Amino acid sequence: MPFATLAEGARTGLRALEWQAWMKRLELDHDNLWAALTYAREAPHPLAAARLGGGLGWYFGTAERVSEGRAFVEAALASADEAPLPLRVEMLAYICYLATEEDDLEAAIEAGERGLALAATSDAPWQTAMVRLALAFAYDCAGPYERAVALAEEARRGFDELGDSWGAASSAVTGALGALRGEDISTATALIAEGVRLHGDYDVGAIPATLLEALLAERRGDAEAAADAYRRALGRSERAGFTEHASFALSGLGSIAFADGNLGEAEARYRRAVAVAEAASAPWL
Numbered sequence: 249m250p251f252a253t254l255a256e257g258a259r260t261g262l263r264a265l266e267w268q269a270w271m272k273r274l275e276l277d278h279d280n281l282w283a284a285l286t287y288a289r290e291a292p293h294p295l296a297a298a299r300l301g302g303g304l305g306w307y308f309g310t311a312e313r314v315s316e317g318r319a320f321v322e323a324a325l326a327s328a329d330e331a332p333l334p335l336r337v338e339m340l341a342y343i344c345y346l347a348t349e350e351d352d353l354e355a356a357i358e359a360g361e362r363g364l365a366l367a368a369t370s371d372a373p374w375q376t377a378m379v380r381l382a383l384a385f386a387y388d389c390a391g392p393y394e395r396a397v398a399l400a401e402e403a404r405r406g407f408d409e410l411g412d413s414w415g416a417a418s419s420a421v422t423g424a425l426g427a428l429r430g431e432d433i434s435t436a437t438a439l440i441a442e443g444v445r446l447h448g449d450y451d452v453g454a455i456p457a458t459l460l461e462a463l464l465a466e467r468r469g470d471a472e473a474a475a476d477a478y479r480r481a482l483g484r485s486e487r488a489g490f491t492e493h494a495s496f497a498l499s500g501l502g503s504i505a506f507a508d509g510n511l512g513e514a515e516a517r518y519r520r521a522v523a524v525a526e527a528a529s530a531p532w533l
Contacts, residue, residue, distance in 0.1 A: 251277065251284035252296045255303025262306050263414040267452055268488070274307050285320065289327040297324045298331030298339065305342025309349065310452055312492065312528075318346040334372035337363050341379040348386045356386040374415075377406030381419050388425045396426030397435070414453065417446030421457045428464065437464050451488040455481055459493060462500055475504050491528035495521045499533070 254277065261270040274281070281304065288296035301324025308317020325339040340363030347356035360383030367376040380403035387396035400423030407415030424439035440460050447453035462477035478500040485494035502517030525533035 251281055252288070252299035252303070255281070255300045257303075258307055259303045262310060262452075263450075265449060267310070267450070271307070271310065274304070275311070282320070285324060289323065292327060294328045294330040295332075295335075298328035298335040300324055301328065301342070302335045302338040305339065305345070309342075309346060312490075314346050314349040318343060318350065321346065333366060333370040334375045337367045337370065337372055337375040337379055340366065341375065341382040344379070344382040344386055348382070348389055351389070353386060353390040357383070357390060360386050373406055374410055374412065377403045377410070377412075377415055377419075380406065381415065381422060384419070384422045384426065388422060388429065391429075393426045393430035397423050397430065397432075400426060413446050414450070417443050417450075417453055417457070420446065421453065421460060424460055424464075428460070428467070433464065433467060436460075437468075440464055451484050451490075455484050455488065455490055455493050458484070459496055459500075462497070466500070466504075471504050471507065475501060478504070491524055492530045492533060495524040495528065495530065495533045498524060 254273070258270050258274055261267065281300065285297060285300050287293070288300060301321045305317065305321050308314065308320060311317075321339050321342045325336065325343065328336060328339070340359050344356045344360035344363065347353070347359060360379060363379035364376075364383060367379055370376075380399045384396045384399035384403060387393070387399065400419045404416050404419035404423065407413075407419060420439045421443035424436045424443060427433075427436035427439060440457060443457045444454065444461060447457055458477050458481040462474045462481065465471075465474035465477060478497045482494055482497035482501070485491070485497060498517050498521035502514045502521060505511075505517055506514035521533070525531075
């Protein structure tokens, strides 16, 4: 099936510097991808369904189509009982990740723990690392934070052994978030520095890493370093079209200006942050 092949190419392409070209291709074929999944489910063709679900989980997250993506991957998984175990583990990892983005933490942890148990019965090192990474993200939000940090470190070791710098960088950032929420600032600072370094010019990972760098600088009381990180995140977010990240960076810059007594600048930053958040339909921001 050509669209299943496209999805498999996207799995790696979206984690590389050419991610924007892959996004444009997938957006052009968005409706066709849904049609391909419908065909795979009705045929039935479990392997094709699993290839689509496993290949496109990261696409939906990157495109900020979180709820739609969760529905897509859940539909693919429901049709993939006879698909290879690694693909099912990978789909559970994406469901965990997307449900966490929706703040449906109970469902996220349930999917992640299912995936982790399934991974223990297979020889699938990349998928095992991936489900650990997704589950660490869920525990970052739900707690306990020690579990998040431990899972992220296990994922990082797994990706390191595979030579996967994207996975290692993402695991470092996820571990940093858990460490920050657990008030382990020194661990969080070391991990986020590693995440920023490994992501390099890969905006999809580097932007949230830089925002976390800014939060850590604020926590240390280093307003100058925080503002610098927020400005870098804002510039990259605007170039990449990541409106939610841009709004968050603007809000951070507004807070720093407010703390410095620069009320006019603070108001301007906050107003722009609100406008960007409203345009992105992101009420939490």
